[in-house]
Amino acid sequence: MSAGQSPIVSIFDVTKDYSLGKVVVPALRGVDLKVFPGEFISIAGPSGSGKTTLLNLIGCVDTATAGVVSVAGQDTKKLTEKELTNLRLHTIGFIFQSFNLVSVLSVFQNVEFPLLLQRKLNKAERKDRVMQLLEQVGLAQHEKHRPNELSGGQRQRVAVARALVTRPQLVLADEPTANLDSVTGQHIIDLMKELNQKEGTTFIFSTHDAKVMNHANAVVRLADGKILDRVTSAEAQRAMAAGAEGH
């Protein structure tokens, strides 16, 4: 969190409205956030507070209604669709809340796909990289299976492997442990933490899980489309405990 560094994600006064027919649903209302390279940040908040919406904006899969979203120093509003796609491919890894695997491809092929799109590695290198990640998420023996032959937790891990396989600078994870038992969840968090420490990968993940929040070096608390505060994980835990008492 060195002050001299420029942020990898910089969000300024961002609002996001969804329109459902004539009704406008405000999902984010004036959000400011800066995330610096190497940070391991958790976004916490009740259901419907806008966590997924925020991650979608950072991940360049959606556009803000107003405000500025900059990723890797680039104002996403000013990028062409092609440049945005390249940003998603080369800079960002996204673990979606609902996995979103390609059903007709095997586990191996799903994880390999971003590498194919990148066209940087040859076949052998791709295989090494994919197998290494599948080992790490504990799915090496399932490489030939199709997503529909896996459990929810296993699919989640394939999604994790796919997001990490390109070694992106920035990994966005929408409730990455929600479908996992605590052991596997812990394992995935350890893996992310390891990447964070070894490679300096920036992680932004949303979660409900206090244990997961423990690992974050900062917790951004979101409520009703607004950022309440940005605190250390210990403070967040205390706040949550206080909130629980308050109820």
Add this chain to the structure above:
Amino acid sequence: MFQLFLIAFRNLGTHRRRTLLLGGAIAGVTALLVILQGLSSGMQESMLRSATTLMTGHVNVGGFYKLAAGQSAPVVTSAPKVMELIHKEVPELDYAVQRGRGWAKVVSETGSVQAGIGGIDVSTETGFRKVLQIREGTLDGLNEPNTLLVFQQQAEKLGVKVGDTVTIVAPTMRGINNTVDVRVVAIAANVGMLSSFNVYVPSATLRSLYRLKDDTTGAIFLYLKDLKQVPAVQARLRQTLAAAGYELMDNDPRAFWMKFDTVNREAWTGQKLDITNWEDEISFVKWTVTALNILSGLLISILLVIICVGIMNTLWIAIRERTREIGTLRAIGMQRSRVVWMFLLEALTLGSLGTLVGAGLGLVVCTLVNAAQIAVPKVVAVFILSETLNLAVSPKVILGSMLFITACTTAISLIPSFLAARLKPVTAMHHIG
């Protein structure tokens, strides 16, 4: 790229029912297209073959000989010389025959028919053997003098069988009727309307009927290897015949029997040659061909529109179902253009496989129909100049149909895939299909 193929291919496999439906539709249209085109060009082929063999060459050197104003005969004098010139000047020639022309009444004991009399040297008329089906007697019977070939329809009207004798009564330009007795040696199966206004006798018989010299004939019929060469040959013949000193009539695209009035009114006497082509002589065939073309073109267009709409619809559904997948692929960094490519490949694969099956199917149907010798209704036979259905199958048409349908389905699939690729990744991902 390989991965794109893989996804495309797997998708086809995963959605087996839709793939089969769509592929089946594509195969069906291709087969129909092949069959319809085969039907249309088959009819044209047999029509042209029958009509040109029996009534006109591809190119004709005919003409008129005039004794005096008002007295003209449709003949070519010194035919062997002209024939010699033709053989020298027309390398495109398949074969050439001389054909006597007359118009007379054939009278039997119980009836009579009015008909054009063709004077033929049956040994040189190679086309006759392909076009005519002899139901009674033989074609070779016409090698003997004073013999006659009639069609079934005429034989019935005259009440004659092979071996019976009939009288041909021909008015001449001198105003008297010449007659000759001929023996029926062959009765041919009807060839549509042609069988009501043509009979054939040996050249010598026709000459004796009209008291013509041995080197005189009605016209010389040229059969070319390729119909496309007709205009070139026609033009060349005009030049060379004129250069060789023959008098030529002005080009007049009408049948010879429509020109008597014009010729009689003109002042010249002696021999003039007239060069025409098959379209001039049998314009009714041309009209039938045109009508047939328009009809089949219309039918095929309607069919294609219906099928295109169907295929488009199915592809739309397919792409809507897969919008989530498109969203995911776009979200992990797949460019729009590659998404479109993926669908293109899918459509291309489906299209080429479907059309391949369809072409095979069409081919089988055409072959079966041809082998079955299916009889057509009389009204149809009158126009297509054939009693059985004949479907032409040419590799060009089949390949053309395949390419066309594949191109159509691929082009159609572009629209929905473009639209799907245009969606914001998140919109596509959350799409409920």
